[in-house]
Amino acid sequence: MLRALKILSIIVLAIIILLAGAVFAVTRLIDPNDFKPQISTAAREQANLDLQIPGNLSWTFWPYLGIEVGRTEVRIAGEEPLFAAFDQVRTSIAVMPLLRGAVELSGLYLDGVELNLEETAEGANWDRIAPASETATTPEEPAAESAPLDLPVSIPQITISNGRVRYLNSTDGTDIRVEQLNIDAQDVSLDKPFPLEASLRYQDQADMRVDLALATTLAMNLDSNTFELNALVVDTTLAGLTTLPVQVHARLNMEAALNDDRISISDLLVEAASTRTSGNIELTQISTKPIFRGALSVAPFDANAALMAIGEAAIETSDPAALKKVAMEMTFSGPENSILLEPLKITLDNSTISGVAGMTDIDSGHIRFDLTLDQLAADGYLPPTVEGESAEEEVLATTETLLPPLSSEPLLPLEDLRALKLDGVFSAGTIQVEGIEMRDLRVLVRADNGLLEMIEANTQLMAGSLKAEAALDARSDNPLITFAADTNSVQIQPIMQMALEDDLFTGILDMNMTFSAKGNTEQALADSSNGALNLTLSQGTIRGMNLNNALGAGINDMLGQYQVITQFLPDVDQGRLPPALKEDTEVVQLKAKVRIEDLIAQIDDLQAELDRGTLSGKGFLNLRSQAFDMRMAMKVPELSTNKYIADRSWPMRCKGNLAGDVSKWCGADSKAFREIGKDITTQLAKDKLMDRFGIEGEGDSAEAVIKDAAKQKAKDELKKKAEEGLKKLFQ
16 A cells, blocks of 8 residues: 555656646747737737737746736727737746646736727727627527636735726717726635725816725625625825815725625715715615615814815805804615605704705606705805995996996806706795895795796795795797796885895885896896886885975075065075974885886886875886986975965976985976976966956966956056056066
């Protein structure tokens, strides 16, 4: 038995020596470079590729049987541009384990990989990789299924260094470059986890740049097509999207079960631009109708600190504490082919938005949201007040002559609007801004095929209510905008104060309004603007202007020429009416009917009951420049009970700019007042003549009185005396 074993050992040793000798002879006596032509021919025939190996091919023998290939270049047959290349590749197999039937690779090293992928209108260059000729005159017999290769492969190291990949698409301008691609894996195995590191630099045609480095432990199960990346750490620098590059650090575990069509991410933590996000996400039915599950939480962060981290200017707010606490919590839910955040919670300092938002159909891009804001004090988020701008500069800035011309450039992205599909509801408990308070706000919006609608907007506003609806019809290249609103018992003081930056008007407003405009440029919208407005203002005040004083100033100017009228006016002091101490005008009720054309509000009828008298008139307001001109008639029966004065309508004119000095807006029409003075004195002369001659007549003038008197007395004598009387009156 011992002798047999000894002989067997000698035989095995002899075989090993023989094999070793053969391998040595092959690696030393055969030059692999002699096979370059055959390799190139095979590449041309089997893949339609021109393969050139300007580098050397070399063998290694002990203790590893290996091969090293130098610079190799690949081109599509008959084409000049380089398709693929590498500078060096080498690999080897341990000789002794190979003799025992075990495959032990020392490693795989690939350096300087280069790949150029290109697409044109005619197709992609990789589509042209195929055997030079394919002939199949008869159906081939189905090949017998071969048993899967079950080799105990274990590779101590796989290294890919200095890789470069470029993808160029001439049809849409895409130009993506991946450079400095490096991959290093240690103790690579198919049946146990192994460490993996990778890095690369990405750049595209939009000058977006990404430097990425990752480290993880990879576990693979090729039978179930499952890959696990545990303790995955990713460090990324993003540049080109923001002013400053953004550093992103992420840690997570990932499992990709491709046979199950599932990817899951657990223990996620992402830190970037002073923000911190954590959570878990699972995506199933990836290849068909995806389903999202999971939750994400964004820890409270300072919004301005995040902005400055990416190189953007901080948002200036009147409240220094604003935007200091921004946070978000979301849970992924919903049916297949959707991504819904339900519930969703957004925290903004002391305000909270909660509800649901997301995409109900990923294929169509249909967006849905139903969000509720509990309360918001918006004043703290407004820009701080800038001191130093004078009222005169404000007026000049709003005069029509300094307004820039209306643009003829397109305003709306019509194609994007037509693709928008949206259904949303937004509600709010309380919103306060610049003294305006809205309660129980509800806004319902919808968009489909280019028709965008604010179906309803209801709120309790300043002790009253507001209802509105609007639409943008972008289905044609000449979009139509419509708007309608109704207000009931709304206190206008805070609204006007915010609009005009001055406390000029108070009162309770009831209003209904319609408006429309058509076009996609500023000029077209202005030219086609059309609307109607009916309003009633009750218990109002016009601050800084007393219409009764303006009227009194006009009457005093008239009295300078017609002093005889002073006998009919009460409280005349030294031939003048004293001004009222009050600087405001009290409005008991005001009603107006307004047409809007070409951004001009034509006030067709205005009727007002003041605390002293009434007012009526018409005019216009330029909605763009805020310039206005109103001609009105004012009646003040309390001015005098005398028949010559009491029923008079006194012509007034209000002209200026809403941003101007309110005290200079309104005044008397001096010319018209002088005509009234002349008319009063004429009537007075008539009555004096009638009393003198004892005439009762219907004449409207002194001449008519003379005519009546001539019928009763001597015509010539009466006419002479009447003329003398008139001359004395008008001297």
